[in-house]
Amino acid sequence: MSHEAIMTTVPVLETENYRLRGLREDDASELFGFMRDKNTMKFITPDPVKSETDMWQEIQMQLENFAKRKELPWVIEDKDNGEVIGKFSLHKLSMWHRKAELGVIIREEYQKKGVVTEVLEQIIHYAFDTLELNRIVGDIFAENEGSEKLLKKYGFKEEGTMRQTDFDGKRFHDTVIFSLLKSEYDALQEGR
Template sequence: MNHIPVFVMEKIKMRGLKISDAPSLFQFMSRPDTMKYITPHPVLSLKEMEAYVEERLAGFRKHTEIPWVIENEEGECIGFFRFHKWNLWHRKAEMGAVIHPKYQKAGIMTEVLLNVLPYAFDILKLNRIVGDIFAENEGSRRLLNKFGFREEGVLRETDFDGERFQDTVVFSMLKKEYEQVKQTFDQ
């Protein structure tokens, strides 16, 4: 794969990440409230954000991840989504997303999944997609359940959030499960 596909949807557009996106991403990925279900150590400087973007782009060149920026109708960067731990041999990947707080609970991730799941299963020919979430992340839990992801189990106290250890809940969807539910995505 030489380029990251662009998805144009009703409210948003997803396009490949660029180094020039670092300042926009920094605006929300540096906020502890935005990153509370991801890391207790959000980026602290634009330089750190640029290094993070470079790492994502290097991962794309190595075929281990696919990073997208999510833009609103005005072209403003409102989120970040990626497939990571992408493995061509095992045909699997994990999902990760960060949405600007102003756009959370607005259906953005529903639009994202409506586009990236067909891409992942039908174009990339993945067999398995994983979504790992902190147990307290009810919004992500509802989203994954809505799309038919199955809860595989709880990994106890896997991550320290700076105050206490958090449990991680592992969700996944297999190609055969996607085939059973994909017609409901069009409704």
């Protein structure tokens, strides 16, 4: 299947407990409910969305990026209750360079409960085996020990630290870059 055919709609991906489906305009209210929370967003941005209108505009931007084949935006739903519990994207997507960055936000009450552990495997599989990407990047705040541990669990290699990349209003934060290559992913799959 061609990349053009793949990129006409955001695919539904399923795990045992979660469903990833394409981001929609009508997700603004549910996403705003947790993406406005500073604690939920502490490793993402010091300046979370301020209104449902801002959230809707952010969704519009992501949908425009999808139309330009620069992003695949999903929401994560809990299969038990259908609630939107997070957002996941492959952004900075380049089909020419065959690479993308991971972006994930999980509602606070679902954090540290294995959600990302469960969905990340499905995303990585989709990125390498369906989209045929060669490189996936995860860049995280240096203090984000949980994400660092998770990326390493899936074979991501630390590439380095970008110093003082983000300001939170009080201090600067370093960003640590991790990546996983298709050849590394294949080797890990053969070893299982």
